[in-house]
Structures are given as C-alpha cells and as structure tokens.
Amino acid sequence: MYTVTVRDHMMIAHSFKGEVFGPAQRLHGATYVVDAEFKRAALDSDSIVVDIGRATDALKRLLAEINFRNLDDVPAFTGRNTTTEFLAKHLFDGMVTAIQAGELGSGAAGVEALKVTLHESHVASASYEGRLLDAR
Amino acid sequence: MYTVTVRDHMMIAHSFKGEVFGPAQRLHGATYVVDAEFKRAALDSDSIVVDIGRATDALKRLLAEINFRNLDDVPAFTGRNTTTEFLAKHLFDGMVTAIQAGELGSGAAGVEALKVTLHESHVASASYEGRLLDAR
Amino acid sequence: MYTVTVRDHMMIAHSFKGEVFGPAQRLHGATYVVDAEFKRAALDSDSIVVDIGRATDALKRLLAEINFRNLDDVPAFTGRNTTTEFLAKHLFDGMVTAIQAGELGSGAAGVEALKVTLHESHVASASYEGRLLDAR
Amino acid sequence: MYTVTVRDHMMIAHSFKGEVFGPAQRLHGATYVVDAEFKRAALDSDSIVVDIGRATDALKRLLAEINFRNLDDVPAFTGRNTTTEFLAKHLFDGMVTAIQAGELGSGAAGVEALKVTLHESHVASASYEGRLLDAR
C-alpha cells in the first residue's frame, strides 16, 4: 500500500459540553496541525498517489472554512462537541467530497483510503481513517 | 476508525543478555517517550474516543511503576531482555488492564484496539499494537 | 553559559484588533507549546541550573492561570493584543516573579537570564528573552 | 503486532516528467529522511523484532547506493519518475532483498511486513508498506 501525506494547520476557538471535559468546558482554543494521508494499492501513470500540489491546496481550502473561527458559532456543528476526533472525521468527509468532485484531479479517483490526523499539542493527537468506498 | 493518542515519558536503566546486543549488554539507560493510541470505530455520546485527561493520568501511573528504576532489578522482568519492543507490550498489557478496571471511565469500554509506541531516540522506536478483545 | 529548558502547553481563545491581523481579528484560538529556558554562568553545588521538577511545576502553575480561557475576558489583558510575542513576555514576567519569590528553590537565585518561547504551530513561534537583573 | 523502526537520510537530485509536476519538472533535489519499520507478530528468543544495529546498517547501505546522486542518471530508474512514493517502494524492495539474503541476521526471517516512509519536508511524506510473503 502506498501513501502520501500533506500537512497544514488551523487555529480555532470552541468550548465543550459535558463534565468529562473539566476546564475545557470553558471557551478556549487550539492550533490543529493537520495531516491528510492518501492511500492506494498502485501508483498512477505519473508514479504518484495523488497530485501533492492539489492535495495541499484542497487541504488548505477545507481548513479555511473553519480557520480563525469560534466553532461554537458554526451552524454545521450546532449541538455537537467539536472534539479533536470529531474534527478529524469532519475533515475526512470534506476531503472525500473534494476527491469525488475531482478537485484533486482525475488521478485521485484511485485513492482507496484516507486518514486525517490532528495534532493538538506536543502530547496529544486524534485521527479518523476510512475507506473511500465506505464513505460514498 | 477513530484514534486518540497521548504522550508521556520515562527514564530507566537496564542491560541486555545476548551477543546480538553488542555494547548494550553493559548497564546503560534510555529515555522512552511513550505514545498510547486508543482506537474505536465510533465515538461515544460526548464525541470522544476516550477521556483524554484520564488516559493521560493512566499512562503516567503505568510509567511511574518503572520510571527512574534499573529494570534489571524489577522482579516482573527477571530473566527477560527489557527491549523497547518488550516494554511496548508490557505497557500495552498494563493499559488494557487499566481500561478493563474502569480507570479510564465507563466510556473507555468501547475502545477496540490500542497501540503503544516507545521512541528511544531521534532515530529509533518500537511499538506493540493489539485488539482489546484479543488481550482479554 | 549553561541552560536548562522545560516544556508544557496551554490552549486559549482570543481575538486581535488591527487590520494587520486579517482573519485573526475574529475570535479564534491557539495551542501554545511553551519552552522556559533558564540560563546561568555556573552550576550550583548540585551541578544543576535549576531544579527541573520545580521549574516544570512553576511553568504549569503559570500556564494554569490562563489555560482553557478566552484571553479577551482576562482583566490583565484588557486593551492589549495577546499576540504570541506579547504572551511570551507575560510568561517571562510571571516566571521571574516566581523565581524571585523562591518558588523554584533558593538555588534558582543564581539564574541570570530567562527565555520563554511559544510555538503556535509547526511553522511559527515567538519568544521573549531578558536578564533577571533587568527585570527587577 | 510488534514493530521496530530505524531512521537515516539521503540527499539526491532528480527531475520529473509530466505537467502535473509543475516546477518540479526542472532539475531540483530533496533530502529524504527515511524510516524503515519492521513488523512481526511475535518477538524472537532475544525479545527483539530485528537486530536494530543490523537493520540500521542495512538501511545505510541501501541509501548509499543512491545517496548524493542525480537519480536522472541512475540506470535502474530510466524512464521512471522517481517520486517520493516510487522511492519508498524501491527501498522497500531493497530491504526485503536484504532480509531474505540474511543481511539482518537469521532472526529477521520472522519479519512479516515492512513499511518504508520518506519525509521530504516538514509538510510532506510518502510511504510503501507490504507483507514480505507478498514480496517474494
């Protein structure tokens, strides 16, 4: 299995509901350094998994939708705790949609699986990984 | 599949038996930067894989049992080479026990798999990964 | 010159005033991975720059005062942009006060200079460095 | 599943053919920080996955074959784009051959799978992972 991974980051505010979150129930924030890892069994005719330039651009566009925002005010997240693992799935879904819309080029149609990892500090991270077929 | 990873470290002394270890047969030591990665297919009702605070505390307790020690003198390890990969399995077993004892909260009962990685330097690491059901 | 550096992190929300900040004028947030670097010309009688355990605890206490908060609501910061470099100075001042209050032990009286660095992402950081005598 | 990972690097020049590569069609270069991750279900009698010294030496030898070279002039790569993911597979094949030739010791015969990852910058990487049985 081949993979290619690209990295970018976003800086957001949010708060959580639930005693389990302790002080994180207060409005606070995070820098998420985000890795998008694309997987496929065989390379395309250019010897690549995905166009790394387009993948980087697609990740930047996805992050721009929520970057520099208070996620408590984003309608799509109403009633949800925007935990690191929840955001990993949100970005996974967005990247799958981008691939299927052709934003990463026709070659990206061969991508079989995707993993999105968010590093929230030097001591904690979360991810979501799924197959693209499962996501359709 | 969702994951959450937490990190801590320990500093131990030990020696190895066997020619394959070369100079590491002498009493020496290591800092192990330890990652515990928890995996599950669906988030719980709080939108989390596991309570990151409790996971961090559980990892710290596990490491405290052998931190700042000469592992050659730890009865549980008698007759064993406490290699990085061996210690990864040791910590895996300890964390599985902690999860099953409820130390990470009732929500952690949904954790399906665990991976423990020990970084012994900037150029070497080792890990053990297993399913929790297999470990029971 | 000897140094010892300890690391911890905090997760805060804030917004900035001024066109120069672009989208960061909106309420957003950041994880700051914080390094406190203590400097002195000679080691004390224990062969240390500072008690690393006490230094770590002092850094954690300093960060706890503003961790998991919206800095726009912290009275001490009213009317100020809590930029990364501003926060570096804020934490520098706090650590100097802690040293002078004896919180890091009597040995820390020999610390001559301090540098506080905040890493806000994998591509940006800021710091403040000063002499302790200057800060008195 | 146990893993052991060792790291080294190489510095090469190359160019790519195909519009998808944009400015990378020009002769340029890269540092690849390379991780070789060895996997097996059970440790050998020394409590190791593989002799870490021999694994490190084998990786260094593999990299030396193409290190400090213009890959456009390497006969084995004629007519191929030596992308990061392509090189990951090239090094995977070389390491499998080394294992099967006994270069990592007889214990390494128990290695079941291998993953080779090339970090090309702080924001991009690629890898190839396969089972050793599949590679025979």
Next chain:
Amino acid sequence: MYTVTVRDHMMIAHSFKGEVFGPAQRLHGATYVVDAEFKRAALDSDSIVVDIGRATDALKRLLAEINFRNLDDVPAFTGRNTTTEFLAKHLFDGMVTAIQAGELGSGAAGVEALKVTLHESHVASASYEGRLLDAR
C-alpha cells in the same frame, strides 16, 4: 529581546567543489526547511515584532527565486559552493533587502536583527545571524 519565527522550505539540486565535500562533490540535492527569526527589543503599537503574514509571504518569495532549481546553474552563485551556511547568508541578505524595501510593512523597520536557519536533515542544520544595521 522579542523574536518571531516563520518557516517554509525549498528543494534544490547542487554540487560542491573541494575534496572536503567527499561524495557531495557529485550533483545531488537537498530539502531545506527554512526558519526566519526576526528580533527587536520592543513590540510595535499592534503588540507584534513583525506582521507574521507578510513575513511568511516574503520568505516564500525569497525561496521561490531558487526553489526547484539546480543552483549550479544560477548566475548569482557562479564560482561559489552553495553550502547550507552560504545559503543561510544568501537568504539573510534577501530578507534584509525585503525589510528595507518595505515588503514586510512599515512596522518591520523596527526589526533589529535576523537569523536564518536551514535544516537540511534530521541531523544537520546551519544558520546566519546578523544585525540589520550591520547589513546596511
């Protein structure tokens, strides 16, 4: 003293002349992860060292001039070994020029010193640091 640091990277080919360089006399290449660190004694009225967005853009423009190139063919470098430390000085000079041309905004006129660091691998880096007044 305050600092702000921004990071980007470039991927180049080159060769060196001189026996001291061993195999690096051959045409090879490197990824340079580049940090530009801006220093000043006092913050400006926005509480910043420099506009981090403009600094990032300026660094990207500087790198673009030589990114994805064979430095042996760049006229400005004729007859010079484009070592990591030499390139650090080259980028230092370019950034000083950009600051003095107002590309980083009028606030950047207060920047007193600059350090440019190039990381060429996980085990080696080089830098050049100087005062801006000295560079005029």
Next chain:
Amino acid sequence: MYTVTVRDHMMIAHSFKGEVFGPAQRLHGATYVVDAEFKRAALDSDSIVVDIGRATDALKRLLAEINFRNLDDVPAFTGRNTTTEFLAKHLFDGMVTAIQAGELGSGAAGVEALKVTLHESHVASASYEGRLLDAR
C-alpha cells in the same frame, strides 16, 4: 555569525546524590540526543563553518567514550552529579579539545564558539555554550 549543527545520541545509566533529585536519586537512565553547534563570524575558503563529516565523526567519538555505560562507574565523574547540564559541559570540553587537536581539520581552527545541547526527553533539555578562546 554563522553556525553549523550536527546531531547524534547516547544512552547511559546514572544516579544522582541530593534530595533535590527526588526519584532520580535511584539508578535510572537517559537517552541524550546531542546537538553540537559550531559558530564563526566568517566562512572558510570552501564556504563552510566546519567539515560537517568530520564534525559528525568527532561527535560520535566523543559520545562513544561514555555511550552504553553506567556513568556512576566512570572514574572521570567520581563525586559529581552527571546532570544533563554537567554532561553538556563535559562534551563541550571534549569537542574543544578535538578541535584544538586538529581532528576537525585545519579549517576548524576558525571556529570561535561552540554550543552543546542535550535533549533528554520531549519536554526537557540542557546546554553549555562558550567561546573557544575562553576554553583554552
């Protein structure tokens, strides 16, 4: 000022005397990832600060003297706490001696200052920096 930095590591056991060390009074150990940073105001005729290959070899030789050892048994350290900062000075002295003995080549005679940093974990490090003239 130009710098070049090279990195290697060592794995040692030791114990400390003094209540300030708490559990580190017990025999334990550490991996030290060691950076040696060479500084000079002007490059030599090859456009380098120091021969990076020779610098790397010299660092490896220095570390080999105490690598895979229990520092409590090393005669040179009798009666001393081999703290991270103490070891930074020890390695600084060794590297200065190596430079002055010509082990890094005649060009290294131009090195003016040296900084040795030991990273003992992902959250702590120590260093010693001095001028070479001062060290003579």
